[in-house]
């Protein structure tokens with residue numbers, strides 16, 4: 028529900044202290060933001076990253092979203108992804124190399140690895156820092172205004188990277204955005220993820236065999252259970268959840284989508300990719316976002332109680348962690364120089380200025396599921412979908428780049444967002460070094476060795 032303003036007030040002008048000056052300011056320290064900041068700093072830029080939470084990783088570590096979904100196309104992993112996987116291995120977290128399998132990981136270790144990478148690269152990390160405004164002049168962002176423990180502060184930079192997921196910096200600086208599916212107005216459903224501990228995973232696995240649940244090809248410690256009523260597939264778990272609904276233990280909303288993944292190096296724990304919140308709660312509306320949390324917390328407790336009572340292996344389980352950030356799959360998307368659309372997916376388009384490639388399917392949670400690409404097929408994402416006509420010193424990375432609702436449902440997976448962040452950081456360094464505005468760099472003409480994603 029969109030709230031009508033009660034009134035408008037004058038925003039009182041104040042003197043705001045400029046506390047930091049940098050070559051590059053990355054707003055949002057999430058999935059795309061960390062690769063962006065690390066790459067910009069390694070490219071020689073004095074870089075600051077501002078993050079409203081207390082961990083970097085965003086959806087990966089605060090919204091508890093795992094695993095990395097596969098791009099299903101060889102050669103998509105850019106160097107930063109390979110490095111992150113290697114560093115995770117160095118922390119004792121097993122990670123597979125493939126791009127055709129899930130990239131199971133551990134959120135606490137990832138947050139730790141990210142801090143280390145940022146510090147080593149010399150990035151200034153500003154946690155508990157909420158971007159609230161941008162000061163623009165002559166098509167350039169001059170300052171961002173950030174709310175901190177000290178009150179409002181300003182950060183000056185030459186180049187800005189918007190990795191907020193919600194296109195927050197872009198909107199504050201006047202970039203046009205879109206939101207939701209043009210046919211329904213709905214955003215993709217949000218989820219409020221949680222973890223459960225104390226699960227007997229072997230018992231759960233054995234039970235799934237007795238009910239012929241062949242959904243997951245792997246077994247513990249890398250194991251998943253799921254049901255999704257919007258898909259054609261009939262999941263073995265569905266009758267069990269429907270029976271729970273009929274007994275009054277679950278609601279209809281609770282049983283629409285359920286998914287649980289094991290978590291690397293967290294014995295007996297599963298990460299719940301649910302509850303999926305009804306789409307009447309919009310990801311772009313302040314009151315809805317808050318209402319969604321209250322609604323979803325009730326769902327979490329009902330689902331957990333149901334599992335403990337009915338699901339073999341969960342007898343001694345408990346809620347061990349709740350996300351510190353709601354999981355928004357889609358909110359605001361910028362309208363950039365090139366807007367990607369489902370045509371790019373269906374026509375397997377490639378671009379001279381490509382910055383990433385993927386074959387992940389259109390996963391719009393109920394609105395429309397596109398055809399899968401065949402083995403060896405993929406589409407690419409062009410540089411121009413990361414930059415805008417409105418602002419010369421801004422680049423955008425992550426799930427809010429310029430893409431239609433349907434295409435975004437394919438490009439939003441973590442590895443792709445990480446690669447986009449890496450390119451944004453490399454482009455910032457290139458822009459500074461060559462004195463070229465970041466929004467007019469002809470990426471196809473840039474030397475291959477500075478590109479994260481190299482076309483074959």
Ligand SMILES: Cc1cc2nc3c(=O)[nH]c(=O)nc-3n(C[C@H](O)[C@H](O)[C@H](O)COP(=O)(O)OP(=O)(O)OC[C@H]3O[C@@H](n4cnc5c(N)ncnc54)[C@H](O)[C@@H]3O)c2cc1C
Nearest residue numbers: 055057058059079085086096158191192354355425426441
């Ligand atoms: C429920 C759910 C399940 C998913 N499942 C999978 C999956 O299994 N595998 C997969 O690969 N992908 C999955 N995805 C998609 C993927 O996780 C996201 O699309 C991706 O992580 C988004 O990356 P991002 O960098 O754009 O945003 P984020 O990682 O969310 O980062 C945005 C960061 O910006 C910060 N921020 C925002 N606004 C401000 C502000 N005003 N000031 C300061 N900081 C700010 C946030 O705190 C956050 O840290 C899922 C998404 C959701 C929501």
